[in-house]
Amino acid sequence: MDINENKLNTLLGKMVTEMGAAAIGPLIIIGDTLGIYKAMEATGSATSTELSKASGVNERYLREWLSAHAASGYIEYNDTDEKFTLTPEQAFVFSNPDSPVLMTGAYYAISSMYHDVPTMQKAFKSGEGVSWGDHHSCLFCGTEKFFRPSYATNLVQTWLPALDGVVEKLQKGAKVADVGCGHAASTMIMAKAFPNSEFIGFDFHQGSIDHAALHAKESGLDNISFQLATAKDFPGHDYDLVTFFDCLHDMGDPEGACAHTVKALKPDGSCMIVEPFANDTLKDNINPVSRAFYSFSTLLCTPSSMSQEVGLALGAQAGEKRLSEVALKGGFNHFRRATETPFNLILEARL
Structure with missing residues (x-):
């Protein structure tokens, strides 16, 4: 089999990007449920220690959470003063309840899809359907949170x-x-x-x-x-x-x-x-x-x-x-x- 290395590397690069996107999904739910995005919006630029006090979240966990978000381009990081910032545009996506593009709700629904993989594997083989009510409960609140904005x-x-x-x-x-x-x-x-x-x-x-x-x-x-x-x-x-x-x-x-x-x-x-x-x-x-x-x-x-x-x-x-x-x-x-x-x-x- 002949492999085009350029095409292979392009695909691998895309997959690594997608792995990061999939892995940060649970962190987005945690940030939403624990009010971390709200704390960032309220405090402006802050260190992980300052944000820990503002949000009531353990600093070590929060520092890793912030790092993952910064690496994703979801928040800003200044290496001079080690402070993290949620820009107005980022707040529009992650924390502003009146924003038409608030996206956090989608991740609750996505989490239900991972829970339901065994159920869907059976459906793929049998051709049978899966009723809405038979999905993981995260789907129902996630659908509302996603569509409401x-x-x-x-x-x-x-x-x-x-x-x-x-x-x-x-x-x-x-x-x-x-x-x-x-x-x-x-x-x-x-x-x-x-x-x-x-x-x-x-x-x-x-x-x-x-x-x-x-x-x-x-x-x-x-x-x-x-x-x-x-x-x-x-x-x-x-x-x-x-x-x-x-x-x-x-x-x-x-x-x-x-x-x-x-x-x-x-x-x-x-x-x-x-x-x-x-x-x-x-x-x-x-x-x-x-x-x-x-x-x-x-x-x-x-x-x-x-x-x-x-x-x-x-x-x-x-x-x-x-x-x-x-x-x-x-x-x-x-x-x-x-x-x-x-x-x-x-x-x-x-x-």
């Missing part, structure tokens, strides 16, 4: 206004079903923004419904409720808006979900489908964002669909064309891309 930044400000006449209905008082609501980040953001409207979150995972109901109660919102239901049997026939946030591709029968939604909507109602951004062909999805989405899709989205009826397994990179086919087969007459972000397609389906 983008929803908080975009949902009320740009996504809903991109739909035809929906904001006006919500302001006056509308009835909304948030299907596949999970921990209900999306449901609660809408309920808080539009107090005259009624919001009902539906999910087929009891644990997520319980968490969502508790969170809503703690928030004091009285225009929101939650029920255990699937996308093909959620109750009600008079909705002004039905939403699917990053979940339609996870469903075993997304066409059936669309068909049920058509029946549940008022004649002038709207359906908003938020999906991971994707082009329509694999060759156009060979990029870093799709790489992450394909990986999540392999271990979470596709097995979830395959565990259900039909098991269409759209995957997280279905693309607008395929999603349009699903919606139109489900009975919608109109389908369009309302808006987009680098990470999401916001699609509108109407009767």
Whole structure:
């Protein structure tokens, strides 16, 4: 076998970089849960000893944690005074709760994927699905933490206004079903923004419904409720808006979900489908964002669909064309891309 050493070394260099990225994942979770990023943001430039006092974390562990972050380019290090700094840009990614690009939540979900390797090995051999609720519990809080920043930044400000006449209905008082609501980040953001409207979150995972109901109660919102239901049997026939946030591709029968939604909507109602951004062909999805989405899709989205009826397994990179086919087969007459972000397609389906 002839080996091209230049190609081999390039690949090895890439793999070493990826090993570092994989290994620092648990450190990011530790930094988030123990408030280390917050302490760095509050103290400015500081030594490991100063940060240890500020964060309440053992200095020796913290020094190694800081070194790994500095070597990753995630924080700055000054070898003159041995101080570490979290820049404003880095804080936007690691510690600012109002940032649309806060990324720490993704690592909780990623950690669940490592826990689930034995389960997925069996699925790869058998071809059977793995239901959402059968994954490691880190997945559920991680999914909420990952999606919430983008929803908080975009949902009320740009996504809903991109739909035809929906904001006006919500302001006056509308009835909304948030299907596949999970921990209900999306449901609660809408309920808080539009107090005259009624919001009902539906999910087929009891644990997520319980968490969502508790969170809503703690928030004091009285225009929101939650029920255990699937996308093909959620109750009600008079909705002004039905939403699917990053979940339609996870469903075993997304066409059936669309068909049920058509029946549940008022004649002038709207359906908003938020999906991971994707082009329509694999060759156009060979990029870093799709790489992450394909990986999540392999271990979470596709097995979830395959565990259900039909098991269409759209995957997280279905693309607008395929999603349009699903919606139109489900009975919608109109389908369009309302808006987009680098990470999401916001699609509108109407009767």
